[in-house]
Amino acid sequence: MHPLRPLSEDEFLKAKDILIKSYHVDSNLLFRSIYIEEPPKADLIKFLAAEHGEAGRNESVPSLPRLVKFVYDVIKGPGEHQLTEKIIDINSEEVVHHQSYPAWCQSSYTMPEFAAFQDACVSSDLFKEALKEFELSSNFAITIDPWPYGGLEAGEKMPRYMQGLVYARDASKDNLDSNHYSYPLPIIPVMDVVHKKLVRIDRLATGGRDDPLEPTPPSGTPKKLFTANKPAEYVPELLDRPLRTDFKPIDVTQPEGASFTVQDSSLVTWQNWRFRIGFTPREGAVLHDICYAGRPIIFRLSFSEMTVPYGDPRPPYHRKQAFDFGDGGCGRAANNLQLGCDCLGAVHYLDAWLTNTEGKPTLAKNVVCLHEQDNGIGWKHTNYRTERAVVTRLRELVVQFVVTLANYEYIFAYKLDTAGGITIETRATGIVSVVPIDEGKTSRYGNVVSPGVLAQNHQHIFAVRIDPAIDSYDAGSTHVVLEESHPVPMNPETNPYGNGYKIRRTPVTRPMFADAEPKLNRTVKLENANKKNETSGNNVGYKFIPNATQLMLADPESTMAKRAPFARHHLWVTGYRDGELWAAGDFTNQSQMEVGGVKAMVERGDWFGGAERTANDRKGADGEANGNGSGNGSGNSQGKLSIPVVWNVFGLTHNPRTEDWPVMPVEIHQLHIRPADFFTTNPALDVPGTKNDTSVLVSCCGKEKTTAENGGKASGEVQRDPVVHLQGTGSDIDPKNIGG
């Protein structure tokens, strides 16, 4: 078994057996996560280098232990859960690591915990009492979205809680998928998760822009709900409008098969790319050992965390802040993708084994899809003298997974392309989170997307973790440099006409954070100072420009901000440590502040040796060096394995619009990691520019209906007449373009 291959069912069962045996037979365990523990990096890179047959390495491939991590509760008594972690070596059959966690460490929620919430609420006297404050037609069925409790204020100590947003589904439609979000109730129940008992009901303010922050106390008379609310269905059978009938299919096919191969349920090769796909319950799909033509680029690439803070200051919305990776787990929340719907073309799916709370292996089917796609022109040049054009397409390999977190969906994709580029794409879709608002009012804290329904302003802030290995797995060989383009004042000596500008390079020599700086085109370069591009003489490298997106708006002193300092900067560079994967720390659920996240990593200050600044780099800081990178990277003077890890943070400030209702069209963000003197020429030069003979000409046709003919509707619908060939269509191409 390759050390990076995800857990198989057999291993799962074998490891679990070993774990169980390490406990007394009467022990009561509640399983949370079971997955492969990646080997320590120092061992793994030796393995990979030998596996790749890296030049000069004659070591045989070392054998690495196959390790399985278990995260679970040891239930010591009623309501007494001890969060525990053990790592089992399947081959030696030993427990190689054992850790118990203090009470403040709240693990992510399990599906049964979420599922228990609805039942606990509807059967709770506290809840029933609260409902009496409202008059609700009998056709409505209470439907509760479970949420993490959110951040604790300083000094607060609470057991494991969950809160819920309460909605009502119109059961008279006799369809379990009727959209309950149209009917929000102004209460938030809070449950003690372990005891499965409601502890209180928070009341919600439902006023408008001039109303107070606090909720109106109940008046004594039941408040009639949903007097103005309207349905907002999205499932086709309940839709309030007909589906489009003129949406002709687009077929994407690969009659000769796909260009990629997948082996061992994890190893992918495609167009000089070679990498392994992992899958963890928290991260979803992870890419390992990304190489191009045998040269490493990235050791490990993943989505590390995301936080969604809400900007409505009325309590209890200050606790409306999910960390979807840490509180829930995106691997666990991954959709089973459907061929021809989620993914188009010639598609390969990957499954994953997850656990249920009893420790039974559960197959998460088709959670990752893999397929090629065309993305327009890749490169083109026409020699105007001869009119000879050479054009090739930009093709991408897409590794995608989709997660559902109650109301929201996120589509995460890694896209590798034929020009050596890696694009990390995030799409937000699904249903915006809504709360009630009094009929006829509007609010400064959100937008009324349906009568009586307020979609609150919020942000989505993501962190991507990049563990680079530029052209080598040797420790300390990858350096981070910030490169900027600076203006130079006009002056007779160096810039007589004022058109010149300079490149300034600042090596990153210690853990730090920084922000995007588009005014200087701030670019993050990941370079190997030991390997020069033989044409330019520069260090080989990859680069990305951190997108200048808005980051966390919450007051830095707020709990919301303290839980997520990662969300305040676009770039973090930290020293490597095994297992340190979480931008906001291991335990985000119900946290008071970020512990063990990137802020702490920077403050810890450990780094890597061999990054002493050379003469050239000092010149860089003075603003005079050009693209020639340097820095000797000759080893780790401290003897520790520390290598920079790079984290990119980007945000989407989402002040909802009515178009986001009832399901929002995707908002798309892309992070582009591109080669920078890694190759000596365009790596896509050898992509064939073969004409695709299945493309066809469409002649124009159709006569537009006048408004009268269209039954009074504005034009936009066209009646198709028989095909008519009009000017310029259907004839051969004349390559000569004599412009005028």
Next chain:
Amino acid sequence: MHPLRPLSEDEFLKAKDILIKSYHVDSNLLFRSIYIEEPPKADLIKFLAAEHGEAGRNESVPSLPRLVKFVYDVIKGPGEHQLTEKIIDINSEEVVHHQSYPAWCQSSYTMPEFAAFQDACVSSDLFKEALKEFELSSNFAITIDPWPYGGLEAGEKMPRYMQGLVYARDASKDNLDSNHYSYPLPIIPVMDVVHKKLVRIDRLATGGRDDPLEPTPPSGTPKKLFTANKPAEYVPELLDRPLRTDFKPIDVTQPEGASFTVQDSSLVTWQNWRFRIGFTPREGAVLHDICYAGRPIIFRLSFSEMTVPYGDPRPPYHRKQAFDFGDGGCGRAANNLQLGCDCLGAVHYLDAWLTNTEGKPTLAKNVVCLHEQDNGIGWKHTNYRTERAVVTRLRELVVQFVVTLANYEYIFAYKLDTAGGITIETRATGIVSVVPIDEGKTSRYGNVVSPGVLAQNHQHIFAVRIDPAIDSYDAGSTHVVLEESHPVPMNPETNPYGNGYKIRRTPVTRPMFADAEPKLNRTVKLENANKKNETSGNNVGYKFIPNATQLMLADPESTMAKRAPFARHHLWVTGYRDGELWAAGDFTNQSQMEVGGVKAMVERGDWFGGAERTANDRKGADGEANGNGSGNGSGNSQGKLSIPVVWNVFGLTHNPRTEDWPVMPVEIHQLHIRPADFFTTNPALDVPGTKNDTSVLVSCCGKEKTTAENGGKASGEVQRDPVVHLQGTGSDIDPKNIGG
């Protein structure tokens, strides 16, 4: 003939006839541009409103004159050209406008002017003398790329010049498309265009980072050229490497036909969208009258200008600054697109009639392509309780043209999507501009992409012109508002927990410029203050976030900067005037400073009435208003037709990498214009989520070759074994995902 329909051949000939008759029979005219003159906006919007049958408008469709604009030189004597413009009314057969331009107004170059340059050079004694300074093997054929002369310094007056970058093609390869850019010569000839005579040869500095700015004077001994230079071919028959053989085709087909219709060679309808495509010699494709479901959104949308300033301070590179729209004309430079190569799928092409210098109509064939494409998931939601997923695709209609400007290519595309969005995409590709550098040296001004070849640092800065008409063509109904999300300090009264943030709206009430401000998520909203969204109560509108890209680096006092003040800010809002389409002014060629561009429009200060700030807007400026827009927009108090025009400027700082050589992979920029409370729900809600049955499962297969088996090459090439079904593939989808 619809007033926005591009010129037909018949009209061309008829109008030209009328023009010729307006001159003495012996007159000598050199034609530059002939195209449809769009009617004055005040007349056109009446026409469009009647054409659409806008509610309440009972006027019959007015008849508008069909006007043709001619731009040409009247040649009065040898070397005496008078740049002239006339507008002909085809129906009345009258000249309705006549203007002559002063000498400093240099029109764009024609193809014959470009073509004349090579011959003028190689036959020039001045040039032959200069070549004697070099020793050049006989296999090389001089190949010259013509360039605009660039900016004149203050006080300079020059006739119409052209300069050229000189290269040599290896003719021994017997292929006219052998890449001459590998072999740059260190001279730049300058030609008087009208007399077709070289006036001087500029020598180029070819040193490295410690060498002076001035060129080394000739030593007396001919300098041997290209001692280190290597070929860098891109045409497949000369490529130095085999083409990829494992690149399986991706077929994109629409077996039921395309969903769009094209009529009248210009009117397009697709998925509720309706618009006209125009084409001008300077802009290429222009979109007019963009409506969704009969509601106007944008009156006119176009790429207005771009400038490419080079950052190498050594003379004469301070004059290396092209304005590709104004100096050359992107319509004239548009490629003839090839089916299955430039555009994939079911494609419709549009042609355009351009003129040659004799005024003969010349068909520019297939210069614009139109096709649908899939762009991944459009929206999705899964109800986790039932596992019921509804997913639809995001589909786009692409209107694309590609221009070649000597070495560079730009791919311009307008993409309309099923969620009411408009994306304006720019891709840069082609060949970076290179100059010679001494063997073994490197430079602060660029990157050595091939031995002896320096690719200079430069920028590409674009301007898109948006003439909005949000839900109405009434003058003064569209307002521009800058909307930002601001932090609010934690305070007990309005933000007790510190999580709240506010939206600040600043109406734009006079012509102005502004920059992107991602820290505040600065968003430009185009709103109709007379039309409220019936659900939210906000003004209906569209919005975009100006991307925070680096803008012009040149010293503001430099000629380079003075020619393009447009390139210093991301956003310009100006008062409308007919024909005012050019961000850098009408005449960029050989300009000294920008005249009549957006800077001048702002300084002119004309605006529109009806934008008095109301109480709500004043609140907005104090930071307390939320999304409810206002402003009465009730008419134009000054009686003039002025409506805001919005210009978005974005840049790409391009410090070339070796991967950009010999042809660069596309660099992509996208401007996203999205509805903002224009619709009451997601306009793509009615897109059918039909499964595409042509998508297929790819089972994994193949066994990876070991390095030894691979002939010593690192793995990355895979030998395909017979198909093997491994875990999890090929079986039916299990909808239940019991996470753990």
